[in-house]
Amino acid sequence: MKISAAELEVLSVLWEQPGIAASDVHEALANDKDWTSRTVKTLLSRLVEKGAASTQEDGRRYLYFPAIDEESYKAKAAGQFIDRVFSGRAAPLVAYLADSRGLTSQDIEDLEKLLGDLKK
Amino acid sequence: MKISAAELEVLSVLWEQPGIAASDVHEALANDKDWTSRTVKTLLSRLVEKGAASTQEDGRRYLYFPAIDEESYKAKAAGQFIDRVFSGRAAPLVAYLADSRGLTSQDIEDLEKLLGDLKK
DNA sequence: CGCCTAAGACTACGGGTGTAGTCCATCTCG
DNA sequence: CGAGATGGACTACACCCGTAGTCTTAGGCG
Numbered sequence: 001m002k003i004s005a006a007e008l009e010v011l012s013v014l015w016e017q018p019g020i021a022a023s024d025v026h027e028a029l030a031n032d033k034d035w036t037s038r039t040v041k042t043l044l045s046r047l048v049e050k051g052a053a054s055t056q057e058d059g060r061r062y063l064y065f066p067a068i069d070e071e072s073y074k075a076k077a078a079g080q081f082i083d084r085v086f087s088g089r090a091a092p093l094v095a096y097l098a099d100s101r102g103l104t105s106q107d108i109e110d111l112e113k114l115l116g117d118l119k120k
Numbered sequence: 121m122k123i124s125a126a127e128l129e130v131l132s133v134l135w136e137q138p139g140i141a142a143s144d145v146h147e148a149l150a151n152d153k154d155w156t157s158r159t160v161k162t163l164l165s166r167l168v169e170k171g172a173a174s175t176q177e178d179g180r181r182y183l184y185f186p187a188i189d190e191e192s193y194k195a196k197a198a199g200q201f202i203d204r205v206f207s208g209r210a211a212p213l214v215a216y217l218a219d220s221r222g223l224t225s226q227d228i229e230d231l232e233k234l235l236g237d238l239k240k
Numbered sequence: 241c242g243c244c245t246a247a248g249a250c251t252a253c254g255g256g257t258g259t260a261g262t263c264c265a266t267c268t269c270g
Numbered sequence: 271c272g273a274g275a276t277g278g279a280c281t282a283c284a285c286c287c288g289t290a291g292t293c294t295t296a297g298g299c300g
Contacts, residue, residue, distance in 0.1 A: 036259080075217070077205050126288060
């Protein structure tokens with residue numbers, strides 16, 4: 001199930017607020033995305049078609065829920081991305097990030113903790 | 121300049137062997153990709169159109185060169201990806217990777233060195 | 241010297257994507 | 271009650287993408 005960039009924006013809203021109506025998704029995105037409500041509804045429908053979201057009737061409208069798990073989606077996307085661009089190696093990816101935009105001290109701290117755990 | 125997955129395969133060959141002819145690109149990819157030489161040539165043309173590759177005449181054929189830098193392309197792609205999927209945070213990305221597919225001991229070692237350097 | 245082949249140029253085509261528009265039914269407010 | 275707003279369903283449409291096919295021309299080989 002391939003999810004496009006625009007669809008992912010919408011799906012992210014569903015992960016944050018499961019059981020939201022289309023108009024509220026529109027509103028939640030209004031700051032970042034200059035989409036009309038039609039566009040948002042199209043994206044929601046496509047997510048449902050693709051099995052990435054589900055609906056529940058609420059009067060004459062639907063409430064939308066994510067139908068795929070955020071954690072596993074992101075893990076898979078991350079895996080595909082590093083395979084595609086970094087030949088599957090994680091370290092170079094982090095190195096590029098550090099180089100081009102820097103890591104926050106939060107990131108560095110988190111990574112250290114993570115590495116500590118992994119070495120056990 | 122958006123580069124598609126298939127185009128990136130081809131561009132990667134150019135990064136490895138700049139100044140290569142279309143038929144040799146085809147050959148270099150033969151192991152991984154079951155593409156006809158036509159397909160490879162289409163992808164090369166699209167890279168040139170997009171400004172991601174350049175050509176130099178060599179008799180009645182072209183030699184192809186990458187026109188964008190590997191390092192900066194990958195750095196940008198990595199940045200866009202974590203913005204899109206991980207809200208710009210690097211650590212969660214690595215955590216997901218570690219979780220879903222594990223990191224090689226090489227990766228862990230590299231990351232440790234990287235973090236050591238960054239902390240200076 | 242003529243023909244096959246290989247190179248690039250141009251064309252194709254079905255499916256995905258971003259970004260809506262139209263149609264119709266229903267709810268709501270005056 | 272009637273009209274406009276709102277919801278979903280269906281439709282649109284240009285552009286990108288993967289994956290080639292055709293056309294034309296120029297070398298290379300017999």
